[in-house]
Amino acid sequence: MLAWPAWLTILLLVTNLLSLAALFFVTRRMLKLRRQKKRAFAFSDYPVRKAKLEEIAPCFAMSGYGPSPDSEVRFIGGEGVVSSLSDRESWVMAALAKGVKRVFEFGTCSGKTTHVLALNAAPDSEIFTLTLHPDDLAATEFGFGDDREHRDIALSESSFETFYYNGRSSERHIRQIFSDSKSYNEAPLRGSVDLVFVDGAHTRSYVENDTRKALNMLADEGVILWHDYKPGVPGVFAFLNELSRTLPLVHIADTDLVMYRRVRKQLSPA
Template sequence: MPLIASYAMAVTLVAAWLAWRLLSLRARRKNRSVFGPWPVPTVALGAFDPAFNATEFGPGLDGEVHFISQGDRPAVGGVSDLESWILSVLAKRRTRIFEFGTCTGKTTYHLARNSPADARIVTLTLPPEGHGAYAASDRDDKEHGEIALRESRFTEFLYTGTEAAGKVEQLYGDSKALDDAPHAGSFDLIFVDGSHAHSYVVSDTEKALRMVRPGGIVLWHDYRPKVPGVFRHLNELSKRLPLVHLARTSLVAYRKPG
């Protein structure tokens, strides 16, 4: 009898684990937690910015941009097509833009190509020969540190040699070493998409919040449970700032009052 009871308990535990796993996978696909919404509230794009308001025909002409799709071979470290479109639309009315994490330079190109003629895009990446400067914390998850280093291998970028390149100021170095004081309150739009290790998300976020001007926007990429550094910090940050999760994306946004 004890053997049968032990077997039944083991079967029950396995079944419970499988059910939990299936619910977790389903929740990830739908950008929700297993038992409810994520801590950062989700809003429709049009509720965040009128440029995304739909017409009876779908997105209006305010959403027209120069755009390169992911196609059938997604770029290394790239954002989704919807996320690229959102960034491109927002760039149309911003003249001072900062990007944490250049990677291939595809997002940099979208920001530069769609921004006004007098816009300046400053983008920061760790150069291939500068990996030794990467300052991981003991509490950072190793996986996302390794991803950050793998994606910091470019010395030429998608924007290189294009008409958009003249708007771009390429910085090289570790973002934790960035002196943000000269940039305080000076950027209209900041995109945080550097290392997703927790200590870097915290550091980049603190700098972005100091660098964004009143009325400006900060966007973070990869808000989802499987990216714990981003997910955990933004959930904590949402307790003191009115962050919003943009529907059907992994983007979280904050518009600075003023």
């Protein structure tokens, strides 16, 4: 019988090792492509149309140097204020508040955004901000479809009775309202508010309630902004996805903000 040559063993070993290495690299590449595809799907799975900043208001027009100086605002940077906005979101809110007369915020929390809104609105502006007083947690009227996690968050965030703006010049513009937003009667402000910020309880029934009231209060050409448009906040996310079928909402790029601008009804020619 012929002896198995040693070189053949080595050759077999080397080819096996090479095949194993090739298999390893091909599998790794395929897994990476699958992850990328999945992530791309997740990003495009935000049904509200995404809009670049320059699309949402003329002050955000881009020049060769970057965002236009018209988007200059007064605000306090540095995130880390409880349950508040990112610096980009604060900048966007502040720029949209520039020169407006009436603002309404659902959900005051620390009052930092309220202060920033007042810093940028018109010199004779009124900034209404509504929040749940820590002694009134029992006044809430959560619905059956309200998720437990965001019910608990709404209650835990209702811990403020004094605010960021207290003792500052912005305070004279601010009308603090303590109320559960379902009990709040918005009728006296009907059709008169230029900018509404919906950022109160993030459960389905409250976002629906606050949005209905925001639409009632909104002036012609007024703007509503909602915060926390993301899948992890299902009460906001699912509701806005549904609302976008009947109202032209836009998701502002690189933020969790969704915006609606009411367009003045054109008079039809006689």
